[in-house]
Amino acid sequence: METYADLIECEDVLLFANAAITSTGQREFHSTAGDQRLSLDFLHRYIQGNYPDLYAATLALDINDHNAALIIANLLSGAEGDGGLIARRLDRMSPPRVYRLFQRLRGAGVNNRRTRALIRDWLAGRPDLAFDAVKYRTQLKSAVRHAHLRLPGELGDFLFAPFSRARYDTPLLEAWRRAHYDKSALYELPYTVAEGFAARHGISRAVFLERIAPQLTRLERLRLAESAQAGGLDTEADLAAMPLVRLASYVLSLRADVRTRRRAELVGALRAAAARAAGARAGTWGSVAAVLDDSFSSFGSPVKRRRPLAVALACHFLLEALAGDYRGRWLSLRTDPLQARPSGPTPLGQRVIDALEHRPGLLVIVSDGWDNAPPGLAGEVLRVWRRKLDLAGEVGIVHVNPVYDAGQFDVRRLSPMVPTVGIRDAEDLPALVELARFAEGRAGLGDLRAYLEDRAAAR
Known part of the structure; x- marks a missing residue:
């Protein structure tokens, strides 16, 4: 007990x-x-x-x-x-x-x-x-x-x-x-070290990038992708190997016209990264719906630029890979996830209604939880759904939040009727859905201790 x-x-x-x-x-x-x-x-x-x-x-x-x-x-x-x-x-x-x-x-x-x-x-x-x-x-x-x-x-x-x-x-x-x-010796060094020597020797940026290319790590190639194109470097092979959220952040950093021009490459890389993250679970989650927050607050901050939106974009592609039948709904009503951008208010309540209309097996809400159009509607929708329309709990609902609310010492919650868990990397989503059962009260302290012990033994 x-x-x-x-x-x-x-x-x-x-x-x-x-x-x-x-x-x-x-x-x-x-x-x-x-x-x-x-x-x-x-x-x-x-x-x-x-x-x-x-x-x-x-x-x-x-x-x-x-x-x-x-x-x-x-x-x-x-x-x-x-x-x-x-x-x-x-x-x-x-x-x-x-x-x-x-x-x-x-x-x-x-x-x-x-x-x-x-x-x-x-x-x-x-x-x-x-x-x-x-x-x-x-x-x-x-x-x-x-x-x-x-x-x-x-x-x-x-x-x-x-x-x-x-x-x-x-x-x-x-x-x-x-x-x-010796100028030639610096090209045998790691990029960040060689960069300082290149400046000391007065080597032009274009020449330096061209000759240092074999020493670049995948992350360095991604960070230098725009300038690397001018230097003749091919980054396509590196994109599919990147972690999902990091890749999504890179995609969102590109101008809209660049995303359109490179659409096949970028979507292919995102789907390949999502399939790798899904692994053996791909296609096993049945019917899944998602409400994805691309409101203005998904910009994040100057030091975490577009991070919440990148998490939402990464979760979109991962859920698409995990589900047998998937429907993703952005707050802006945007239909092309590749063109996502932070804009507008946060009408979570209306999008939750839209997502629940088809009674999916699982609804995942990816949002910072600042429901403001109108305020509190999402919480009321979830309350009515749980207490009046889905008493048996046939539709699983999980809110994953990528933003910590310092004032509440927690991630911001939409409703006590559904579990809320924090998320940073999209690859953690399957484990977080599992962790949500503790937040929902379906498992107690003994189960939580056993879960932590099992995770520690698996590390």
């Missing part, structure tokens, strides 16, 4: 999970960066203080790297958390984020044995530490000092006395040394 305290604990942990999935401490459309950081800091302190074991276990969920780094820093400052789970989460984080975490730990004076062991093991597991020494030289040097490590061979000299050797046997380290006086 679940006690009242168990229900409160379950709700608190789900509230924190929503925040940890969506918020990155940056400015949003309705709240400043300061509001976001203050609200998020309170939640971390509250959950860690009251539910330390569950706080650590949330590392097994698909929370974003910003919050994962905060959790790991807080756990290492004390004596909590599973060292294996922390190490596995570090392996899933981007190297720059991990190095920033190590610098944060050094600045906070967290230098216990477990911290030093984690830094040592993570560095030992890096596939090419010479690459890190060149690309993240300052951060790697800081981590080595903090963990009291001695790097073997040339790496130690390269980090702390780079010009003490007349030559390095490691090709990448030698290329870095030669690039100081």
